[in-house]
Amino acid sequence: MVGNLKPDMDRARRSFLELLGAGAISVASGNPPQVVGQPAAGSTKLPAGPPASVMAIAAHPGDAFFAMGAPVALAVSLGGQGTFLSLSLGERGSPSIPAAQYGALQRDASNRAAQMLGAQTAFLGYPDGEIPVNDDAKFAVCDLIRQHKPTVIITHWKGSWHKDHRACHEIVSDAIFYAALPAIVRQHPAHTVSKLFCADNWEDADGFRPDTYLDVTPIFDRWYEACALFPMWRGENGFRYNDYYRSRAVESGCLSGAQHAVALASSPDQLVRHIPSL
Ligand SMILES: [Zn+2]
Secondary structure, X not given: OHHHOXXXXXXXXXXXXXXXXXXXXXXXXXXXXXXXXXXXOXXXXXXXXXXXXXXXXXXXXXXXXXXXXXXXXXXXHXXXXXXXXXXEOOOOOOOOOOHHHHHHHHHHHHHHHHHHHOOEEEEEEEOOOXXXXXXXXXXXXXXXXXXXXXXXXXXXXXXXXXXXXHHHHHHHHHXXXXXXXXXXXXXXXXXXXXXXXXXXXXXXXXXXXXXXXXXXXXXXXXXXXXXXXXOOOOOOOOOOHHHHHHXXXXXXXXXXXXXXXXXXXOOOOOXXXXXXXX
16 A cells, blocks of 8 residues: 555654654654654564553634544553543534533533543633633643643644634643743643644644544544534534544545544644753
């Protein structure tokens, strides 16, 4: 399969296990991330160290589960931890259900979907459409990063037409920076995130260029089932998330030689570096 792919796609193809293990090592040592193609016979190896912990941080619950959820589910299935953090409940997303009621539905769906995937949830409760970009929000996310200690964070790509999504990207970038600084004393000790990825999201397509494809075939059906718990999954709010994200997974799978895959972009200006001090 790999021999039929274009060279740039070949370079971009990486296995999830190698990504979470070797990728973290290469970033910490200052070397370029290791590029992994189809492993030669007998060369596949499990990463050293504990299984990866993946945290999805999104503006709205739907983004966290639909665009970022499959990698979280995959990490859990490999023995790691998974966390879904939503900065708002997306409570203003329904054309027919009052915000307070819809927010409760979104929270309930998130909790049930996370339970199905073996992951945890966290919510910050900022108003949908009005997520603020300030230090209160950045430190709130910083505290949750320190509490959950993710190896990998997945968030929004910065090129979005949605102001909440752009806000989330900026908040997460600075929260990762704050979380890694021992001199910033909070309830939990400093924690350095090894890798930051941006998700393939239909609303964040401006300049999005994936460089990593994760084979999510083993957990695809379970992830799809979990997403179906959300009240907007089948197009109830005007967009057919189910058809879109299933189709994207098939398309990304075709491009990377898997049945179902998720495309991610490691933001070149957002690579996490170890920060020993200010
Ligand atoms: Zn959103």
